[in-house]
Amino acid sequence: MKRDVRLLLDNIRSVHNVGSIFRTAETLGISRIYCLGTTPVPVDRFGRKRKDLAKVALGAEDMIPWNHLDNSRVLVKSLKRERFEIIALEQAKNSVDYKKIKAGNKVLIIFGAEVEGVSQSLLNLTDVIAEIPIKGEKESLNVSVAAGIFLYRLIDC
Numbered sequence: 146m147k148r149d150v151r152l153l154l155d156n157i158r159s160v161h162n163v164g165s166i167f168r169t170a171e172t173l174g175i176s177r178i179y180c181l182g183t184t185p186v187p188v189d190r191f192g193r194k195r196k197d198l199a200k201v202a203l204g205a206e207d208m209i210p211w212n213h214l215d216n217s218r219v220l221v222k223s224l225k226r227e228r229f230e231i232i233a234l235e236q237a238k239n240s241v242d243y244k245k246i247k248a249g250n251k252v253l254i255i256f257g258a259e260v261e262g263v264s265q266s267l268l269n270l271t272d273v274i275a276e277i278p279i280k281g282e283k284e285s286l287n288v289s290v291a292a293g294i295f296l297y298r299l300i301d302c
Contacts, residue, residue, distance in 0.1 A: 147250070148251075149251045150173075150252045151179065152170060152255075153179045153217060153220070153254070153255045153256070153267075154178065154179065154184045155182070155257045155264055155267055156182040156183045156184055156264070157180075157183075157256065157257070157258055157259065158183060159259060159288075160201070161197075161289075162289040163185045163186075165201050165289035165293075166256065166288075167187070167201075167206045170209055171205035172205075173297065177210045177211065178212075180214065182214075186211065218266065221253065222270070224251075224253050227251065228251055229252060230251065230252045230273070231253050231270055232248065232252060232253070232271060232299075233254075233257070233268055234254065234295050235255075236276050236284075236285065237268065237276070240274040241273060241276065242275075242276065242278060243275040243295050246273065248299050256292050257288070259287075259288055277291055277295065
């Protein structure tokens with residue numbers, strides 16, 4: 146069975162982070178990217194290609210199907226009914242080391258906004274919350290860097 150790995154970008158603000166995630170996702174064969182709320186998408190509201198996103202994504206934005214969502218709860222509940230495992234990458238009380246995560250063939254991975262992280266309403270719908278341990282004084286990694294680390298570990302295992 147071919148893997149169906151999808152991403153949900155939860156209100157990520159930076160067009161550069163989104164472009165970078167698109168590019169990394171394409172290299173790993175991600176099936177679809179859902180852009181929630183204020184997350185920039187590859188085309189502007191007039192249907193024109195966003196040059197700032199394309200500059201970072203280098204064409205990956207044309208290779209991966211994507212959707213913009215205003216509300217993700219319906220999507221996540223629908224994917225759960227289709228037996229998708231829902232994984233969020235976030236720092237939380239009940240998170241587990243990302244190295245311990247073994248994903249099945251149908252997975253939705255949620256990445257959160259640069260400052261606020263994954264919304265609590267989405268965390269409440271997850272099957273597991275993964276965390277990349279931080280050893281330095283900074284509290285977190287850049288979301289596109291964290292996405293790259295996590296996705297390569299999860300998919301390439």
